[in-house]
Amino acid sequence: MSALREDFKEILRLVRPGSRVLDVGCGEGDLLEILTREKAVDGQGLEISHEGVSACLARGLAVVQGDADRDLDHFPTKAFDYAILSQTLQAMRDPRHVLAELLRIAERAVVSLPNFGHWRIRLDLLTKGRMPETRALPEPWWSTPNIHLCTLRDFTSLCDELELRIDACAALADGKPARPIEAGRPIENWRAESAIFLLSRRGAPELAATVKATLFD
Amino acid sequence: MDTTAAATLATDRDGGTLRFPADQPLRLDSGATLAPLEIAYKTYGTLNAARSNAVLVCHALTGDQHVASTHPVTGKPGWWTRVVGPGLPLDPERYFIICSNVIGGCMGSTGPSSIDPKTGQPYGLAFPVITIADMVRAQAMLIDALGIETLFSVVGVSMGGMQVLQWAADFPQRLFSAVCIAAAPRHSAQNIAFHEVGRQAIMADPDWRGGGYELEGVRPEKGLAVARMAAHITYLSEPALQRKFGRELQRDGLSWGFDADFQVESYLRHQGTSFVDRFDANSYLYITRALDYFDLAGSYGGVLAQAFAPARHVRFCVLSFSSDWLYSTAESRHIVRALNAAGCRASFVEIATDKGHDALFLDEPQLDSALRGFLASAAHLRGVA
Numbered sequence: 001m002s003a004l005r006e007d008f009k010e011i012l013r014l015v016r017p018g019s020r021v022l023d024v025g026c027g028e029g030d031l032l033e034i035l036t037r038e039k040a041v042d043g044q045g046l047e048i049s050h051e052g053v054s055a056c057l058a059r060g061l062a063v064v065q066g067d068a069d070r071d072l073d074h075f076p077t078k079a080f081d082y083a084i085l086s087q088t089l090q091a092m093r094d095p096r097h098v099l100a101e102l103l104r105i106a107e108r109a110v111v112s113l114p115n116f117g118h119w120r121i122r123l124d125l126l127t128k129g130r131m132p133e134t135r136a137l138p139e140p141w142w143s144t145p146n147i148h149l150c151t152l153r154d155f156t157s158l159c160d161e162l163e164l165r166i167d168a169c170a171a172l173a174d175g176k177p178a179r180p181i182e183a184g185r186p187i188e189n190w191r192a193e194s195a196i197f198l199l200s201r202r203g204a205p206e207l208a209a210t211v212k213a214t215l216f217d
Numbered sequence: 218m219d220t221t222a223a224a225t226l227a228t229d230r231d232g233g234t235l236r237f238p239a240d241q242p243l244r245l246d247s248g249a250t251l252a253p254l255e256i257a258y259k260t261y262g263t264l265n266a267a268r269s270n271a272v273l274v275c276h277a278l279t280g281d282q283h284v285a286s287t288h289p290v291t292g293k294p295g296w297w298t299r300v301v302g303p304g305l306p307l308d309p310e311r312y313f314i315i316c317s318n319v320i321g322g323c324m325g326s327t328g329p330s331s332i333d334p335k336t337g338q339p340y341g342l343a344f345p346v347i348t349i350a351d352m353v354r355a356q357a358m359l360i361d362a363l364g365i366e367t368l369f370s371v372v373g374v375s376m377g378g379m380q381v382l383q384w385a386a387d388f389p390q391r392l393f394s395a396v397c398i399a400a401a402p403r404h405s406a407q408n409i410a411f412h413e414v415g416r417q418a419i420m421a422d423p424d425w426r427g428g429g430y431e432l433e434g435v436r437p438e439k440g441l442a443v444a445r446m447a448a449h450i451t452y453l454s455e456p457a458l459q460r461k462f463g464r465e466l467q468r469d470g471l472s473w474g475f476d477a478d479f480q481v482e483s484y485l486r487h488q489g490t491s492f493v494d495r496f497d498a499n500s501y502l503y504i505t506r507a508l509d510y511f512d513l514a515g516s517y518g519g520v521l522a523q524a525f526a527p528a529r530h531v532r533f534c535v536l537s538f539s540s541d542w543l544y545s546t547a548e549s550r551h552i553v554r555a556l557n558a559a560g561c562r563a564s565f566v567e568i569a570t571d572k573g574h575d576a577l578f579l580d581e582p583q584l585d586s587a588l589r590g591f592l593a594s595a596a597h598l599r600g601v602a
Contacts, residue, residue: 042562044562044563050566050567050568050569050583053564053565053566054566054568054583054586054587056564056590057534057564057566057586057587057590057591058586058587058589058590059590059594060590060591060593060594060597061564061590061594062532062562062563062564063564063565063566064553064557064563064564064565065565065566065567066550066553066565071554071557074554074557074558075557075558076557076558076559076560079557079560
């Protein structure tokens, strides 16, 4: 498990065994395979690249080649228990729409994203005056797929606007265990390199307090 | 299961011809009935004790039941020996593979060249117009007669892919999984237009004789060859044609006439003339008509997802080829969206190739690995060892 990405570890912890999961931007199916193996989920992936989908099919995963910006619209409401979007929201053409769609087609969404408000990024921009290149965002501005970067604060306010509830949140940093955080605290917007959220629609049944207490712990 | 008792199987271990007596007709969408009905088929492998490893393979427009065995007329290998065989994605060691000639065909199943019991002569144009759903209904009768309740999978290419979709709509409870390759949920205006060119070529041949050529001992070979030539162009992509032939000449210099100067002309003529040896002109008319009539959503208020609503338990795999302009990726996406909307579990990949629709039959490792992965995981779930 040591090689497992930190956000995968958290997702694996969050997802209920046997649930229906949609992994948006599933790549070559690493996460779906783990979820299928460890949590016996009924998994479905959505992936834009030929290579990714072919790899998934060869591994026996159910994956549709498609574009999250366009193809989420075709899934029926509440078709899944969880929709997962791992480090991909910032690469969407219309992240607002994608986020809203995730919580239409699934009861809950697990979304992880890099935090553009991290102090190192702010410092980089302040001192060098150039687009920051960091561990989480390693590519130069002209080739990065990340066209819609945001800070934690931007993201929480978008959740507010879409009437989404943040059931849990944790800060992620490479090689370090996830750290549960209060997403709205300004200090976290400086400290968190990247964050993972468990989201639901406002008004959806709350997670049991006991469950909530163990999330991201 | 009554059909089993009464239908006679002229069969050996690997297939044969199933004959249904006159009192067990095939009821057609047109309202007509077809009796007595014969279905010619081949099988590969062994049905397991649980009867859970049967795979029905559905062939394309001019294909037949000889999916992985030598063709009796041409002497060539089966049409899908790249996929069906030991160690291949459809392995007879693991699956009981069935492939039947569609009704309307000319390789042993009842078609326009069969004898019309009313006249004692070949049907010709007295043969009723058939549909994709009729072909599927006949396949279901065959599956019944073989004592199979549920197919582990139905796998179809091109027109066979349309049969797969029809199976999902008409007999969802009899499917565990379904694979639809290079097909479409309906025939487009362009598809119909190309078919119409082919049919007109056949009917314009003086040897067609209003469809009664068999009685007069002739065959509309020229018309059928032209139909095949036109259709064959739709199976190839422009880049593949260009790469294969370019403007290469058959001989040094031009003939300054209408011989086949260009290699592409010679190739097409060969495709046409070799086709007439193994295919019947009236079958070509009837099967192309069945394709043109195909519009699965049509029976469901125009909503394709409705057709798949009862098939939510079926695991689907949809595959398309990037350079296929006969049944393009857009058509496959349309199918996949409808499957998603119906809440079906679907896999879909567009295989990158410049070989056009013909890629179906050619070396495409991505197709093999996708098929292999999908079938293996479905087999695991189904408990097929």
